[in-house]
Amino acid sequence: MAFQYQILADQIAKKINSGEIQPNQKLSSLRCFTKNHNVSMTTAKSCYELLESQGLIFVKPKSGYFVRTTKEQINFPIHPEFGSHPRMITNLELQNEIQEASINQHRVHLGAIQLSPKLIPTQTLRRSLQRALKHSAPEDFLYSDKQGHIKLRQALSNHCAEDGIYIPEESIFITSGCMPALSTIIQMLTQVGDSVIVPMPNYNGQQLLLANLGRKIVETPASHTGIDLHRLERVMANSGAKICLLTANYQNPLGFCLTNDEKEQIAKLAAKYKCFIVEDDIYAECGHSLHRPLPIQYWDKEGYVFLCSSISKSLSPAYRIGWLCLPHQQEHLKEKLLSLLSIVNTPLQLGLADFINSRSYRAHLNQLRPTLMKQVEEYRQFIVKNFEGLDIKLTQPQGGYALWIQLPEKIDSLDIYKFAKEQGVNIVPGEVFGEDKRYSNFIRISAGYPLNIYICKALLTLKVWIKNTCY
Incomplete structure (x- = not known):
């Protein structure tokens, strides 16, 4: 608590x-x-x-x-209009390059959305691992249940229940992170060449996943205020897509959180058009308030929402532990689901179960949320103050720690990405967040690290480059 x-x-x-x-x-x-x-x-x-x-x-x-008086504001990004039709993802080579570059640990950390090691309770995690191994049973060192260890599934079920989300342990399937969970469901529900509805701009890793799976995408608009539900309904009704892949809570890169009414509406649309929702809820526990928002799955009455998550953004990406939830109405898919899953490291599962059951995870989240709020706002205010006079626009996320920045029209995000790379700085160019180069003057930066002197210097270096390029 x-x-x-x-x-x-x-x-x-x-x-x-x-x-x-x-x-x-x-x-x-x-x-x-x-x-x-x-x-x-x-x-x-x-x-x-x-x-x-x-x-x-x-x-x-x-x-x-x-x-305090109202904080100095900066305009929110403008979101380009575009059509919605099935298409292949075209910039696969660039997606791969950016994905690899964003996790380079030898550059200033403005690329990958990951927490600073200083925000990870490493000592407590170590104690949980040691305690879990000490009390493990002999069978824990054999091949484990493909669904995941019962102790972790019970721990996750109880943890979610505290936030008003009731998921039976038998409905939880452990995976090696959130992306494998998404991949498993997409492969289970669709075939190569099928279309997937995706609100844009959207996390480039998901697009890379869909491209590698040979799925087409149907893009539908999103903005800092949320998803265009009218367009979403039209696309569900007319595109022939079988699933929609989206994030309702603190979407990357925009940071919005849909209202409960909007989430309920999406659940109803899914049932109406028999279009499955694959809900990536990986940022839900990284909000800027104490309470975790409910997922779309909470309002799912007919089994059309598959909830996926992990601890990669709220705790540590190194654990590689995620999960997916199978609606009880889709119980007939269990055998097919198990055939697609791989066994996840048992000691790590037991260590995470101990971390959750000992209340250490809850205590970590209670400390993390206000820290993230403060940290993200420090980034925003630094940019607002130091980029004054430049024509930029900036999101104000409700949670998570991604910032989506619209640069002057003259700026090509690939150019500033290459410049930043030469300066030893990681950023992600907007071009990989959608098709048709519509986000070519946008970048995404991560605020997962405290705003230190090196990050400030990196941001100022980017500012000088933008100014010299535009004026």
């Missing part, structure tokens, strides 16, 4: 962000706060300190705590 000060801070943050508490408004004194909320002075101080670290409030000496 979250600490009391975090719960209170989250409640106040929502009131500030909604406008219920106005900029420059004075907050209750610490003494009044403790009385009004029936908490200790330590809890009150911790609550205000957390809000202050998030940039939402500030303290005036001898005057008290006040809400």
Whole structure:
């Protein structure tokens, strides 16, 4: 569970962000706060300190705590219009190159969406692994169940239940990460040459996956506010696609989180048009508030939503553990599903189960979420301040730690990508997030590392290049 000060801070943050508490408004004194909320002075101080670290409030000496004025804003990116029709992914060679370059650990980390090692509880993870091995049974060192170890499936089921998501352990299948989970379902439900509906711009790794599987894509528009549901319905009705691959919670690269009404509507559309939803929920636990948003799967009444996730973005990509959830209405697909799965490392499964059951994962998430919120906002404000005068537009993600930046029209994202690479900096060019070069003046950067002197220097180097190229 979250600490009391975090719960209170989250409640106040929502009131500030909604406008219920106005900029420059004075907050209750610490003494009044403790009385009004029936908490200790330590809890009150911790609550205000957390809000202050998030940039939402500030303290005036001898005057008290006040809400900050509205942060300096920058325009949101403009999203190009495009048609929706089945097509092959054409930039496969570039996709491969960018994917490989983004994980190069010898460059400044603005490429791959991954957490800084400083945000990973390595010591606690090590203890969980040691404890799990100490208490393991002899059969744990033999071939394991292809569905995944029962201890991990139980741990995940219980963990999700705490967030109001009820998934029976028998419906959970363990995979070697989220991408293998997506790949397994796509192969199970479609054939080579079939079409998959994908909101764009979209994570380039998913497009690379679809290209390697020989599937076509039907692109449908998305923006920083979410998915165009009217277009999505038309495409479901007319494209002949059997599945839709999407992220509802903190999509990469846009960072939006769909409302509960929108998620329910998508679940109903899936059932209406018999179009399966493959829901990549990998960022759901990386929100900028304490509460995990519900997945589309929560509203699925007829078994058309396959939920997939992993700990790669919320904990560590090195574990290579993910999972998929088989709707009970699709139980007849279990044998086919098992035939497509590979056995996942048993000791790592047991170590993660211990990490979850010992409450270490929950404690990690409670610390991670406000840290990510603060970190992402620091990146945004640095860019807003230091790129002033340049015609750029920037997302304000509701969760996750990807930033989608629209550069001046004169800029080619491949040119700035190559320049950054020469300077020892990783970024991802917008061209790999969709077809027809429609995002050729966009880039995506990762805010997974604390904003240090090297990252600041890298961003300023990019700014100088943009300025010299445009003016």
